[in-house]
Amino acid sequence: MAMLHEKDIHWIKQLILEHGITDQALVESLLDHLCCMVENELTTSGDWQLFVENEIKKMHPIALHHLQTEKEIFIQQLKNNNMNKIVSNTLMGSVALLLTGVIFKIFHWPGASFIIVLGCGIGTVTSLISALHHNKEMQSVKFILITLLAASFSMGCLFKIQHWPFANLLMLVGVLGTAFLFVPISLYQLKSSNQLNAQNGLMHFLLFLTGTMTFMLFDLSMM
Amino acid sequence: MYSSELIKGTLKTIILHLLKENGKMYGYEMTQMVKALSQEKIQITEGALYPMLHALEALGDVTTETVYIGKRVRKYYSLTPQGKTTSSEKMKELTAFLETMGNLIKKQNNAHGYAT
Structure with a gap:
Protein backbone atom coordinates (compact mmCIF):
# COMPACT_ATOMS: atom_id res chain seq x y z
CA MET A 1 0.00 0.00 0.00
CA ALA A 2 1.14 3.59 -0.67
CA MET A 3 2.15 6.06 2.07
CA LEU A 4 -0.62 6.90 4.50
CA HIS A 5 -2.13 10.39 4.37
CA GLU A 6 -2.19 12.79 7.30
CA LYS A 7 -5.86 12.07 8.09
CA ASP A 8 -5.15 8.30 8.09
CA ILE A 9 -2.29 8.77 10.52
CA HIS A 10 -4.54 10.91 12.72
CA TRP A 11 -7.19 8.14 12.67
CA ILE A 12 -4.63 5.53 13.81
CA LYS A 13 -3.38 7.84 16.55
CA GLN A 14 -6.92 8.39 17.82
CA LEU A 15 -7.48 4.63 17.86
CA ILE A 16 -4.35 4.13 19.99
CA LEU A 17 -5.49 6.86 22.39
CA GLU A 18 -8.98 5.30 22.57
CA HIS A 19 -7.32 2.09 23.77
CA GLY A 20 -6.10 3.96 26.85
CA ILE A 21 -2.45 4.63 25.95
CA THR A 22 -1.50 7.94 27.54
CA ASP A 23 2.29 7.61 27.46
CA GLN A 24 3.35 9.94 24.63
CA ALA A 25 6.51 8.00 23.75
CA LEU A 26 4.54 4.75 23.53
CA VAL A 27 1.83 6.40 21.40
CA GLU A 28 4.47 7.63 18.93
CA SER A 29 6.24 4.25 18.76
CA LEU A 30 3.02 2.31 18.20
CA LEU A 31 1.79 4.85 15.65
CA ASP A 32 4.92 4.58 13.52
CA HIS A 33 4.89 0.78 13.88
CA LEU A 34 1.27 0.48 12.74
CA CYS A 35 1.85 2.89 9.84
CA CYS A 36 4.86 0.80 8.73
CA MET A 37 2.77 -2.36 8.92
CA VAL A 38 0.00 -0.86 6.80
CA GLU A 39 2.45 0.50 4.23
CA ASN A 40 4.56 -2.66 3.95
CA GLU A 41 2.33 -5.61 4.73
CA LEU A 42 -1.08 -4.72 3.37
CA THR A 43 -2.09 -5.40 -0.21
CA THR A 44 -3.72 -2.54 -2.15
CA SER A 45 -7.10 -4.26 -2.08
CA GLY A 46 -7.14 -4.76 1.71
CA ASP A 47 -9.24 -2.73 4.17
CA TRP A 48 -6.46 -0.93 6.03
CA GLN A 49 -8.66 0.28 8.89
CA LEU A 50 -9.81 -3.27 9.67
CA PHE A 51 -6.18 -4.40 9.38
CA VAL A 52 -5.06 -1.79 11.98
CA GLU A 53 -7.87 -2.72 14.36
CA ASN A 54 -6.89 -6.41 14.15
CA GLU A 55 -3.20 -5.63 14.67
CA ILE A 56 -3.98 -3.56 17.77
CA LYS A 57 -5.94 -6.50 19.18
CA LYS A 58 -2.92 -8.74 18.59
CA MET A 59 -0.51 -6.36 20.35
CA HIS A 60 -1.56 -7.42 23.85
CA PRO A 61 -3.45 -10.55 24.96
CA ILE A 62 -5.62 -8.58 27.44
CA ALA A 63 -5.80 -4.91 26.49
CA LEU A 64 -3.43 -2.45 24.83
CA HIS A 65 -3.21 -0.10 27.82
CA HIS A 66 -1.50 -2.88 29.81
CA LEU A 67 1.61 -2.10 27.75
CA GLN A 68 2.14 1.04 29.84
CA THR A 69 2.14 -0.94 33.09
CA GLU A 70 4.49 -3.51 31.56
CA LYS A 71 6.85 -0.73 30.51
CA GLU A 72 6.98 0.58 34.10
CA ILE A 73 7.56 -2.95 35.42
CA PHE A 74 10.41 -3.49 32.91
CA ILE A 75 12.07 -0.24 33.97
CA GLN A 76 11.72 -1.13 37.66
CA GLN A 77 13.10 -4.64 37.11
CA LEU A 78 16.12 -3.38 35.17
CA LYS A 79 16.75 -0.67 37.76
CA ASN A 80 16.59 -3.29 40.54
CA ASN A 81 19.07 -5.50 38.70
CA ASN A 82 21.48 -2.58 38.38
CA MET A 83 20.95 -1.63 42.05
CA ASN A 84 21.62 -5.22 43.18
CA LYS A 85 24.87 -5.28 41.18
CA ILE A 86 26.03 -1.99 42.73
CA VAL A 87 25.08 -3.12 46.27
CA SER A 88 26.78 -6.48 45.84
CA ASN A 89 30.02 -4.91 44.48
CA THR A 90 30.07 -2.27 47.23
CA LEU A 91 29.53 -4.87 49.95
CA MET A 92 32.35 -6.99 48.53
CA GLY A 93 34.56 -3.92 48.53
CA SER A 94 33.70 -3.15 52.16
CA VAL A 95 34.48 -6.74 53.20
CA ALA A 96 37.83 -6.52 51.38
CA LEU A 97 38.57 -3.24 53.22
CA LEU A 98 37.59 -4.79 56.53
CA LEU A 99 39.86 -7.79 55.99
CA THR A 100 42.72 -5.51 54.94
CA GLY A 101 42.16 -3.47 58.11
CA VAL A 102 42.23 -6.62 60.25
CA ILE A 103 45.55 -7.69 58.65
CA PHE A 104 46.96 -4.20 59.31
CA LYS A 105 45.75 -4.45 62.92
CA ILE A 106 47.37 -7.87 63.43
CA PHE A 107 50.73 -6.59 62.17
CA HIS A 108 50.34 -3.26 64.02
CA TRP A 109 50.76 -1.33 60.77
CA PRO A 110 49.64 2.29 60.64
CA GLY A 111 46.17 3.16 59.28
CA ALA A 112 44.51 -0.07 60.47
CA SER A 113 41.78 1.72 62.43
CA PHE A 114 40.96 4.02 59.53
CA ILE A 115 40.62 1.10 57.06
CA ILE A 116 38.41 -0.90 59.48
CA VAL A 117 36.14 2.09 60.15
CA LEU A 118 35.92 2.82 56.41
CA GLY A 119 35.08 -0.82 55.56
CA CYS A 120 32.43 -1.09 58.31
CA GLY A 121 30.99 2.33 57.49
CA ILE A 122 30.62 1.61 53.74
CA GLY A 123 29.10 -1.82 54.46
CA THR A 124 26.58 -0.45 56.95
CA VAL A 125 25.52 2.52 54.80
CA THR A 126 25.16 0.28 51.71
CA SER A 127 23.05 -2.25 53.65
CA LEU A 128 20.81 0.51 54.98
CA ILE A 129 20.30 2.07 51.53
CA SER A 130 19.58 -1.37 50.09
CA ALA A 131 17.08 -2.10 52.88
CA LEU A 132 15.27 1.20 52.30
CA HIS A 133 15.18 0.55 48.55
CA HIS A 134 13.78 -2.98 48.95
CA ASN A 135 11.29 -1.83 51.54
CA LYS A 136 9.42 0.14 48.86
CA GLU A 137 8.62 -3.10 47.06
CA MET A 138 8.20 -5.47 49.96
CA GLN A 139 6.17 -3.06 52.10
CA SER A 140 7.72 -4.80 55.09
CA VAL A 141 9.09 -3.23 58.26
CA LYS A 142 10.65 -6.57 59.12
CA PHE A 143 13.49 -6.33 56.61
CA ILE A 144 14.43 -2.76 57.47
CA LEU A 145 14.22 -3.49 61.22
CA ILE A 146 16.65 -6.42 61.11
CA THR A 147 19.05 -4.37 58.94
CA LEU A 148 19.00 -1.49 61.45
CA LEU A 149 19.54 -3.88 64.35
CA ALA A 150 22.35 -5.69 62.54
CA ALA A 151 23.91 -2.31 61.70
CA SER A 152 23.69 -1.31 65.37
CA PHE A 153 25.32 -4.56 66.49
CA SER A 154 28.11 -4.45 63.89
CA MET A 155 28.85 -0.78 64.66
CA GLY A 156 28.91 -1.75 68.36
CA CYS A 157 31.53 -4.42 67.56
CA LEU A 158 33.54 -1.85 65.61
CA PHE A 159 33.36 0.64 68.50
CA LYS A 160 34.48 -2.13 70.84
CA ILE A 161 37.54 -2.91 68.69
CA GLN A 162 38.39 0.78 68.53
CA HIS A 163 37.79 1.24 72.30
CA MET B 1 7.50 -20.45 15.83
CA TYR B 2 9.07 -20.46 19.30
CA SER B 3 6.94 -19.74 22.36
CA SER B 4 6.79 -16.26 23.86
CA GLU B 5 8.19 -17.62 27.17
CA LEU B 6 11.44 -18.58 25.44
CA ILE B 7 11.68 -15.28 23.57
CA LYS B 8 10.87 -13.18 26.66
CA GLY B 9 14.06 -14.21 28.47
CA THR B 10 16.29 -13.35 25.53
CA LEU B 11 14.55 -10.22 24.20
CA LYS B 12 16.95 -7.76 25.79
CA THR B 13 19.95 -9.65 24.40
CA ILE B 14 18.37 -9.83 20.93
CA ILE B 15 17.66 -6.07 20.84
CA LEU B 16 21.11 -5.09 22.12
CA HIS B 17 22.83 -7.44 19.69
CA LEU B 18 20.81 -6.16 16.73
CA LEU B 19 21.77 -2.59 17.55
CA LYS B 20 25.40 -3.57 18.01
CA GLU B 21 25.50 -5.22 14.58
CA ASN B 22 23.43 -2.67 12.67
CA GLY B 23 24.20 0.68 14.30
CA LYS B 24 20.83 2.42 14.41
CA MET B 25 17.41 0.88 13.82
CA TYR B 26 13.76 1.67 14.39
CA GLY B 27 11.24 -0.65 16.02
CA TYR B 28 9.48 -2.03 12.96
CA GLU B 29 12.83 -2.62 11.24
CA MET B 30 13.97 -4.71 14.23
CA THR B 31 10.89 -6.95 14.17
CA GLN B 32 11.31 -7.53 10.42
CA MET B 33 15.02 -8.29 10.68
CA VAL B 34 14.51 -10.79 13.52
CA LYS B 35 11.68 -12.41 11.54
CA ALA B 36 13.86 -12.73 8.42
CA LEU B 37 17.04 -13.89 10.19
CA SER B 38 15.17 -16.56 12.16
CA GLN B 39 13.17 -17.79 9.12
CA GLU B 40 10.04 -16.56 10.90
CA LYS B 41 10.72 -18.82 13.93
CA ILE B 42 11.14 -15.79 16.20
CA GLN B 43 8.55 -13.05 16.00
CA ILE B 44 8.94 -10.15 18.36
CA THR B 45 5.61 -8.60 19.21
CA GLU B 46 5.20 -4.83 19.52
CA GLY B 47 3.78 -5.44 22.99
CA ALA B 48 7.12 -6.84 24.13
CA LEU B 49 9.46 -4.75 21.98
CA TYR B 50 8.48 -1.16 22.84
CA PRO B 51 8.27 -1.50 26.65
CA MET B 52 11.75 -3.08 26.54
CA LEU B 53 13.17 -0.42 24.17
CA HIS B 54 11.78 2.40 26.32
CA ALA B 55 13.12 0.74 29.47
CA LEU B 56 16.59 0.41 27.89
CA GLU B 57 16.41 4.08 26.92
CA ALA B 58 15.42 5.08 30.48
CA LEU B 59 18.39 3.13 31.85
CA GLY B 60 20.85 4.68 29.42
CA ASP B 61 21.68 1.57 27.39
CA VAL B 62 20.21 3.00 24.19
CA THR B 63 19.81 6.50 22.86
CA THR B 64 17.28 7.77 20.33
CA GLU B 65 17.30 10.01 17.31
CA THR B 66 13.93 11.39 16.25
CA VAL B 67 13.06 11.76 12.59
CA TYR B 68 9.79 13.34 11.45
CA ILE B 69 8.05 11.55 8.61
CA GLY B 70 5.17 13.86 7.78
CA LYS B 71 2.81 13.84 10.78
CA ARG B 72 4.45 10.90 12.48
CA VAL B 73 7.60 10.51 14.49
CA ARG B 74 10.13 7.74 13.96
CA LYS B 75 12.65 6.94 16.67
CA TYR B 76 15.98 5.43 15.64
CA TYR B 77 17.61 3.52 18.47
CA SER B 78 21.37 3.09 18.87
CA LEU B 79 23.65 1.81 21.62
CA THR B 80 25.35 4.10 24.10
CA PRO B 81 28.88 3.18 25.33
CA GLN B 82 27.16 1.68 28.41
CA GLY B 83 24.81 -0.26 26.11
CA LYS B 84 27.77 -1.69 24.17
CA THR B 85 29.19 -3.10 27.41
CA THR B 86 25.78 -4.45 28.43
CA SER B 87 25.38 -6.04 24.99
CA SER B 88 28.72 -7.85 25.25
CA GLU B 89 27.91 -9.03 28.78
CA LYS B 90 24.45 -10.28 27.79
CA MET B 91 25.84 -12.08 24.72
CA LYS B 92 28.50 -13.83 26.79
CA GLU B 93 25.84 -14.84 29.33
CA LEU B 94 23.52 -16.18 26.61
CA THR B 95 26.32 -18.10 24.85
CA ALA B 96 27.36 -19.74 28.12
CA PHE B 97 23.71 -20.54 28.90
CA LEU B 98 23.15 -22.14 25.47
CA GLU B 99 26.32 -24.19 25.88
CA THR B 100 25.19 -25.39 29.32
CA MET B 101 21.73 -26.25 27.99
CA GLY B 102 23.33 -28.14 25.08
CA ASN B 103 25.52 -30.14 27.44
CA LEU B 104 22.59 -30.80 29.76
CA ILE B 105 20.38 -32.13 26.98
CA LYS B 106 23.27 -34.13 25.51
CA LYS B 107 24.05 -35.77 28.86
CA GLN B 108 20.36 -36.52 29.51
CA ASN B 109 19.97 -38.02 26.04
CA ASN B 110 23.13 -40.11 26.45
CA ALA B 111 21.91 -41.34 29.84
CA HIS B 112 18.61 -42.45 28.30
CA GLY B 113 20.27 -43.82 25.16
CA TYR B 114 18.68 -41.31 22.77
CA ALA B 115 20.50 -40.38 19.57
CA THR B 116 21.77 -36.78 19.56
Whole structure:
Protein backbone atom coordinates (compact mmCIF):
# COMPACT_ATOMS: atom_id res chain seq x y z
CA MET A 1 0.00 0.00 0.00
CA ALA A 2 1.14 3.59 -0.67
CA MET A 3 2.15 6.06 2.07
CA LEU A 4 -0.62 6.90 4.50
CA HIS A 5 -2.13 10.39 4.37
CA GLU A 6 -2.19 12.79 7.30
CA LYS A 7 -5.86 12.07 8.09
CA ASP A 8 -5.15 8.30 8.09
CA ILE A 9 -2.29 8.77 10.52
CA HIS A 10 -4.54 10.91 12.72
CA TRP A 11 -7.19 8.14 12.67
CA ILE A 12 -4.63 5.53 13.81
CA LYS A 13 -3.38 7.84 16.55
CA GLN A 14 -6.92 8.39 17.82
CA LEU A 15 -7.48 4.63 17.86
CA ILE A 16 -4.35 4.13 19.99
CA LEU A 17 -5.49 6.86 22.39
CA GLU A 18 -8.98 5.30 22.57
CA HIS A 19 -7.32 2.09 23.77
CA GLY A 20 -6.10 3.96 26.85
CA ILE A 21 -2.45 4.63 25.95
CA THR A 22 -1.50 7.94 27.54
CA ASP A 23 2.29 7.61 27.46
CA GLN A 24 3.35 9.94 24.63
CA ALA A 25 6.51 8.00 23.75
CA LEU A 26 4.54 4.75 23.53
CA VAL A 27 1.83 6.40 21.40
CA GLU A 28 4.47 7.63 18.93
CA SER A 29 6.24 4.25 18.76
CA LEU A 30 3.02 2.31 18.20
CA LEU A 31 1.79 4.85 15.65
CA ASP A 32 4.92 4.58 13.52
CA HIS A 33 4.89 0.78 13.88
CA LEU A 34 1.27 0.48 12.74
CA CYS A 35 1.85 2.89 9.84
CA CYS A 36 4.86 0.80 8.73
CA MET A 37 2.77 -2.36 8.92
CA VAL A 38 0.00 -0.86 6.80
CA GLU A 39 2.45 0.50 4.23
CA ASN A 40 4.56 -2.66 3.95
CA GLU A 41 2.33 -5.61 4.73
CA LEU A 42 -1.08 -4.72 3.37
CA THR A 43 -2.09 -5.40 -0.21
CA THR A 44 -3.72 -2.54 -2.15
CA SER A 45 -7.10 -4.26 -2.08
CA GLY A 46 -7.14 -4.76 1.71
CA ASP A 47 -9.24 -2.73 4.17
CA TRP A 48 -6.46 -0.93 6.03
CA GLN A 49 -8.66 0.28 8.89
CA LEU A 50 -9.81 -3.27 9.67
CA PHE A 51 -6.18 -4.40 9.38
CA VAL A 52 -5.06 -1.79 11.98
CA GLU A 53 -7.87 -2.72 14.36
CA ASN A 54 -6.89 -6.41 14.15
CA GLU A 55 -3.20 -5.63 14.67
CA ILE A 56 -3.98 -3.56 17.77
CA LYS A 57 -5.94 -6.50 19.18
CA LYS A 58 -2.92 -8.74 18.59
CA MET A 59 -0.51 -6.36 20.35
CA HIS A 60 -1.56 -7.42 23.85
CA PRO A 61 -3.45 -10.55 24.96
CA ILE A 62 -5.62 -8.58 27.44
CA ALA A 63 -5.80 -4.91 26.49
CA LEU A 64 -3.43 -2.45 24.83
CA HIS A 65 -3.21 -0.10 27.82
CA HIS A 66 -1.50 -2.88 29.81
CA LEU A 67 1.61 -2.10 27.75
CA GLN A 68 2.14 1.04 29.84
CA THR A 69 2.14 -0.94 33.09
CA GLU A 70 4.49 -3.51 31.56
CA LYS A 71 6.85 -0.73 30.51
CA GLU A 72 6.98 0.58 34.10
CA ILE A 73 7.56 -2.95 35.42
CA PHE A 74 10.41 -3.49 32.91
CA ILE A 75 12.07 -0.24 33.97
CA GLN A 76 11.72 -1.13 37.66
CA GLN A 77 13.10 -4.64 37.11
CA LEU A 78 16.12 -3.38 35.17
CA LYS A 79 16.75 -0.67 37.76
CA ASN A 80 16.59 -3.29 40.54
CA ASN A 81 19.07 -5.50 38.70
CA ASN A 82 21.48 -2.58 38.38
CA MET A 83 20.95 -1.63 42.05
CA ASN A 84 21.62 -5.22 43.18
CA LYS A 85 24.87 -5.28 41.18
CA ILE A 86 26.03 -1.99 42.73
CA VAL A 87 25.08 -3.12 46.27
CA SER A 88 26.78 -6.48 45.84
CA ASN A 89 30.02 -4.91 44.48
CA THR A 90 30.07 -2.27 47.23
CA LEU A 91 29.53 -4.87 49.95
CA MET A 92 32.35 -6.99 48.53
CA GLY A 93 34.56 -3.92 48.53
CA SER A 94 33.70 -3.15 52.16
CA VAL A 95 34.48 -6.74 53.20
CA ALA A 96 37.83 -6.52 51.38
CA LEU A 97 38.57 -3.24 53.22
CA LEU A 98 37.59 -4.79 56.53
CA LEU A 99 39.86 -7.79 55.99
CA THR A 100 42.72 -5.51 54.94
CA GLY A 101 42.16 -3.47 58.11
CA VAL A 102 42.23 -6.62 60.25
CA ILE A 103 45.55 -7.69 58.65
CA PHE A 104 46.96 -4.20 59.31
CA LYS A 105 45.75 -4.45 62.92
CA ILE A 106 47.37 -7.87 63.43
CA PHE A 107 50.73 -6.59 62.17
CA HIS A 108 50.34 -3.26 64.02
CA TRP A 109 50.76 -1.33 60.77
CA PRO A 110 49.64 2.29 60.64
CA GLY A 111 46.17 3.16 59.28
CA ALA A 112 44.51 -0.07 60.47
CA SER A 113 41.78 1.72 62.43
CA PHE A 114 40.96 4.02 59.53
CA ILE A 115 40.62 1.10 57.06
CA ILE A 116 38.41 -0.90 59.48
CA VAL A 117 36.14 2.09 60.15
CA LEU A 118 35.92 2.82 56.41
CA GLY A 119 35.08 -0.82 55.56
CA CYS A 120 32.43 -1.09 58.31
CA GLY A 121 30.99 2.33 57.49
CA ILE A 122 30.62 1.61 53.74
CA GLY A 123 29.10 -1.82 54.46
CA THR A 124 26.58 -0.45 56.95
CA VAL A 125 25.52 2.52 54.80
CA THR A 126 25.16 0.28 51.71
CA SER A 127 23.05 -2.25 53.65
CA LEU A 128 20.81 0.51 54.98
CA ILE A 129 20.30 2.07 51.53
CA SER A 130 19.58 -1.37 50.09
CA ALA A 131 17.08 -2.10 52.88
CA LEU A 132 15.27 1.20 52.30
CA HIS A 133 15.18 0.55 48.55
CA HIS A 134 13.78 -2.98 48.95
CA ASN A 135 11.29 -1.83 51.54
CA LYS A 136 9.42 0.14 48.86
CA GLU A 137 8.62 -3.10 47.06
CA MET A 138 8.20 -5.47 49.96
CA GLN A 139 6.17 -3.06 52.10
CA SER A 140 7.72 -4.80 55.09
CA VAL A 141 9.09 -3.23 58.26
CA LYS A 142 10.65 -6.57 59.12
CA PHE A 143 13.49 -6.33 56.61
CA ILE A 144 14.43 -2.76 57.47
CA LEU A 145 14.22 -3.49 61.22
CA ILE A 146 16.65 -6.42 61.11
CA THR A 147 19.05 -4.37 58.94
CA LEU A 148 19.00 -1.49 61.45
CA LEU A 149 19.54 -3.88 64.35
CA ALA A 150 22.35 -5.69 62.54
CA ALA A 151 23.91 -2.31 61.70
CA SER A 152 23.69 -1.31 65.37
CA PHE A 153 25.32 -4.56 66.49
CA SER A 154 28.11 -4.45 63.89
CA MET A 155 28.85 -0.78 64.66
CA GLY A 156 28.91 -1.75 68.36
CA CYS A 157 31.53 -4.42 67.56
CA LEU A 158 33.54 -1.85 65.61
CA PHE A 159 33.36 0.64 68.50
CA LYS A 160 34.48 -2.13 70.84
CA ILE A 161 37.54 -2.91 68.69
CA GLN A 162 38.39 0.78 68.53
CA HIS A 163 37.79 1.24 72.30
CA TRP A 164 35.33 4.03 71.57
CA PRO A 165 32.51 4.97 73.97
CA PHE A 166 28.93 3.61 73.65
CA ALA A 167 30.13 0.32 72.12
CA ASN A 168 28.18 -1.76 74.64
CA LEU A 169 25.07 0.37 74.20
CA LEU A 170 25.07 -0.13 70.42
CA MET A 171 25.61 -3.87 70.77
CA LEU A 172 22.90 -4.07 73.42
CA VAL A 173 20.39 -2.28 71.18
CA GLY A 174 21.17 -4.76 68.39
CA VAL A 175 20.85 -7.82 70.62
CA LEU A 176 17.78 -6.72 72.59
CA GLY A 177 16.03 -5.39 69.50
CA THR A 178 16.54 -8.68 67.69
CA ALA A 179 15.32 -10.82 70.59
CA PHE A 180 12.39 -8.74 71.85
CA LEU A 181 11.31 -6.70 68.80
CA PHE A 182 12.31 -8.45 65.58
CA VAL A 183 11.49 -12.03 66.65
CA PRO A 184 7.89 -11.27 67.84
CA ILE A 185 7.12 -9.08 64.77
CA SER A 186 8.54 -11.66 62.38
CA LEU A 187 6.68 -14.53 64.08
CA TYR A 188 3.41 -12.54 63.99
CA GLN A 189 3.85 -11.82 60.26
CA LEU A 190 4.66 -15.46 59.50
CA LYS A 191 1.67 -16.64 61.55
CA SER A 192 -0.77 -14.23 59.88
CA SER A 193 0.42 -15.21 56.40
CA ASN A 194 0.27 -18.95 57.25
CA GLN A 195 3.99 -19.35 56.54
CA LEU A 196 5.03 -20.38 60.03
CA ASN A 197 6.56 -23.86 60.03
CA ALA A 198 8.91 -25.95 62.17
CA GLN A 199 12.02 -24.76 60.33
CA ASN A 200 11.50 -21.00 60.53
CA GLY A 201 9.96 -21.41 64.03
CA LEU A 202 13.19 -23.08 65.22
CA MET A 203 15.27 -20.36 63.52
CA HIS A 204 13.36 -17.67 65.41
CA PHE A 205 13.67 -19.56 68.70
CA LEU A 206 17.46 -19.85 68.21
CA LEU A 207 17.64 -16.14 67.36
CA PHE A 208 15.71 -15.29 70.53
CA LEU A 209 17.91 -17.63 72.61
CA THR A 210 21.12 -16.14 71.17
CA GLY A 211 19.83 -12.63 71.83
CA THR A 212 18.83 -13.25 75.42
CA MET A 213 21.99 -15.24 76.23
CA THR A 214 24.21 -12.50 74.78
CA PHE A 215 22.23 -9.97 76.83
CA MET A 216 22.89 -12.01 79.97
CA LEU A 217 26.63 -11.91 79.23
CA PHE A 218 26.65 -8.12 79.14
CA ASP A 219 28.02 -6.33 82.12
CA LEU A 220 25.57 -3.45 82.28
CA SER A 221 27.78 -1.52 84.66
CA MET A 222 30.30 -1.09 81.83
CA MET A 223 27.89 0.89 79.71
CA MET B 1 7.50 -20.45 15.83
CA TYR B 2 9.07 -20.46 19.30
CA SER B 3 6.94 -19.74 22.36
CA SER B 4 6.79 -16.26 23.86
CA GLU B 5 8.19 -17.62 27.17
CA LEU B 6 11.44 -18.58 25.44
CA ILE B 7 11.68 -15.28 23.57
CA LYS B 8 10.87 -13.18 26.66
CA GLY B 9 14.06 -14.21 28.47
CA THR B 10 16.29 -13.35 25.53
CA LEU B 11 14.55 -10.22 24.20
CA LYS B 12 16.95 -7.76 25.79
CA THR B 13 19.95 -9.65 24.40
CA ILE B 14 18.37 -9.83 20.93
CA ILE B 15 17.66 -6.07 20.84
CA LEU B 16 21.11 -5.09 22.12
CA HIS B 17 22.83 -7.44 19.69
CA LEU B 18 20.81 -6.16 16.73
CA LEU B 19 21.77 -2.59 17.55
CA LYS B 20 25.40 -3.57 18.01
CA GLU B 21 25.50 -5.22 14.58
CA ASN B 22 23.43 -2.67 12.67
CA GLY B 23 24.20 0.68 14.30
CA LYS B 24 20.83 2.42 14.41
CA MET B 25 17.41 0.88 13.82
CA TYR B 26 13.76 1.67 14.39
CA GLY B 27 11.24 -0.65 16.02
CA TYR B 28 9.48 -2.03 12.96
CA GLU B 29 12.83 -2.62 11.24
CA MET B 30 13.97 -4.71 14.23
CA THR B 31 10.89 -6.95 14.17
CA GLN B 32 11.31 -7.53 10.42
CA MET B 33 15.02 -8.29 10.68
CA VAL B 34 14.51 -10.79 13.52
CA LYS B 35 11.68 -12.41 11.54
CA ALA B 36 13.86 -12.73 8.42
CA LEU B 37 17.04 -13.89 10.19
CA SER B 38 15.17 -16.56 12.16
CA GLN B 39 13.17 -17.79 9.12
CA GLU B 40 10.04 -16.56 10.90
CA LYS B 41 10.72 -18.82 13.93
CA ILE B 42 11.14 -15.79 16.20
CA GLN B 43 8.55 -13.05 16.00
CA ILE B 44 8.94 -10.15 18.36
CA THR B 45 5.61 -8.60 19.21
CA GLU B 46 5.20 -4.83 19.52
CA GLY B 47 3.78 -5.44 22.99
CA ALA B 48 7.12 -6.84 24.13
CA LEU B 49 9.46 -4.75 21.98
CA TYR B 50 8.48 -1.16 22.84
CA PRO B 51 8.27 -1.50 26.65
CA MET B 52 11.75 -3.08 26.54
CA LEU B 53 13.17 -0.42 24.17
CA HIS B 54 11.78 2.40 26.32
CA ALA B 55 13.12 0.74 29.47
CA LEU B 56 16.59 0.41 27.89
CA GLU B 57 16.41 4.08 26.92
CA ALA B 58 15.42 5.08 30.48
CA LEU B 59 18.39 3.13 31.85
CA GLY B 60 20.85 4.68 29.42
CA ASP B 61 21.68 1.57 27.39
CA VAL B 62 20.21 3.00 24.19
CA THR B 63 19.81 6.50 22.86
CA THR B 64 17.28 7.77 20.33
CA GLU B 65 17.30 10.01 17.31
CA THR B 66 13.93 11.39 16.25
CA VAL B 67 13.06 11.76 12.59
CA TYR B 68 9.79 13.34 11.45
CA ILE B 69 8.05 11.55 8.61
CA GLY B 70 5.17 13.86 7.78
CA LYS B 71 2.81 13.84 10.78
CA ARG B 72 4.45 10.90 12.48
CA VAL B 73 7.60 10.51 14.49
CA ARG B 74 10.13 7.74 13.96
CA LYS B 75 12.65 6.94 16.67
CA TYR B 76 15.98 5.43 15.64
CA TYR B 77 17.61 3.52 18.47
CA SER B 78 21.37 3.09 18.87
CA LEU B 79 23.65 1.81 21.62
CA THR B 80 25.35 4.10 24.10
CA PRO B 81 28.88 3.18 25.33
CA GLN B 82 27.16 1.68 28.41
CA GLY B 83 24.81 -0.26 26.11
CA LYS B 84 27.77 -1.69 24.17
CA THR B 85 29.19 -3.10 27.41
CA THR B 86 25.78 -4.45 28.43
CA SER B 87 25.38 -6.04 24.99
CA SER B 88 28.72 -7.85 25.25
CA GLU B 89 27.91 -9.03 28.78
CA LYS B 90 24.45 -10.28 27.79
CA MET B 91 25.84 -12.08 24.72
CA LYS B 92 28.50 -13.83 26.79
CA GLU B 93 25.84 -14.84 29.33
CA LEU B 94 23.52 -16.18 26.61
CA THR B 95 26.32 -18.10 24.85
CA ALA B 96 27.36 -19.74 28.12
CA PHE B 97 23.71 -20.54 28.90
CA LEU B 98 23.15 -22.14 25.47
CA GLU B 99 26.32 -24.19 25.88
CA THR B 100 25.19 -25.39 29.32
CA MET B 101 21.73 -26.25 27.99
CA GLY B 102 23.33 -28.14 25.08
CA ASN B 103 25.52 -30.14 27.44
CA LEU B 104 22.59 -30.80 29.76
CA ILE B 105 20.38 -32.13 26.98
CA LYS B 106 23.27 -34.13 25.51
CA LYS B 107 24.05 -35.77 28.86
CA GLN B 108 20.36 -36.52 29.51
CA ASN B 109 19.97 -38.02 26.04
CA ASN B 110 23.13 -40.11 26.45
CA ALA B 111 21.91 -41.34 29.84
CA HIS B 112 18.61 -42.45 28.30
CA GLY B 113 20.27 -43.82 25.16
CA TYR B 114 18.68 -41.31 22.77
CA ALA B 115 20.50 -40.38 19.57
CA THR B 116 21.77 -36.78 19.56
